[in-house]
Amino acid sequence: MTGAPRTLNDACAWASTGTELLLDAVAGLDEDAFSAPSLLPDWTRRHLVAHVAANADALGNLVHWAATGEETPMYASAEERAAGIAKGPALSADELRSWLTASAHKLAAGLDGLTDEQRGREVVTAQGRTLPATELPWMRAREVCVHAVDLGTGVVTFADLPKGFLTALVAEIRAKRGLAELPDGPPAEVAAWLAGRPHSLAGAPALGPWL
Template identity: 75%
Template sequence: MTDGTRTLAEARAWAGTGTRLFLDAVADLDEAGFSADSVLPGWTRKHLAAHVAANADALCNLVHWAATGEETPMYASVDERAEGIAKGPGMSADELRSWLAGSARRLAEGLDELTEGQWRSKVVTAQGRTVPATELPWMRSREACVHAVDLGTGVSFAGLPAGFLTALADEIGAKRGLTELPDGPLPEVTAWLAGRPHTLTGAPALGPWL
């Protein structure tokens, strides 16, 4: 299964890589380290961890939808996503690590159980897009990989899989309507496209993506 730029197997592998990078990055953080600012303005690492954990829970809802046909939105209300992020700072480091690991495991197990037909089932994202379930691993890989960098603990775009960077750059470039990209290494160009810190010279500022 493929969308033309990536296969389902590739997206699943990238989701696994991003999840491992994120979990490894927070494995040894103490309370002070977890409460420190992330790369995202206004977000601590606890906000970011809560967001990534809640994202896995939300994607589990779409896996359930694909597996059963029972309409199960990612979030029960428009406020649920923000509420999940906001509760992060009130949780301990160990509570957040447990939530991150548990939600990631449930999502991986749910994806493992989907049949070929269920992978083709249509679900609706939080943004209102109707997509096949094959899109879910790609959605997870973006969240896990990019936010592993956002933690600011040493993971960089250069440490992400090259295939993932290519697919991400293609997607963001298309969504931003860009016909020309600055010259530079793929990780730096992708960081620039995502509105993250980069080393490119003379590239115009872009707002955060994701």
């Protein structure tokens, strides 16, 4: 899978699409459905939704950093990140949906409000990587698109994600995993395999988790 390098506009569009897919996927979930397992080990859908909502809040800290120049880490500590995920089981379905929706919209508004100069400012991710704020929409696109699939509702699969997003995702994970070759198969299945998610590729070696 090859293609033109992703652009900022691409990443913004994918983040918006992924957010819509995710919000649509949780719209009809009742309390029992929220408590069901996600596709991620040891996480219910409550844990997953809380993680994505907390991620929007954390990325919002980096938007603030870019907008003001005031150093604002994604998370004050690893414990703070874990606490955000742990909040999930304690919240009702409506509370989780509200948090997910409000945090996503606040982040999108913050990203849209950055000037070109502010987008060029460097921030530091929770993993300690220094990058320009132009990368924040891509970081969010990965979260919402992949985790919309991880909900495991069957409403969203890798095949439902934008083709350009899948191309960019495959290129990034392939480079990070240092893979010289990829198995033959539909782009969506190759992306799922690279991301360590369930796939239909026959004979592809098992890969560890990603994201």
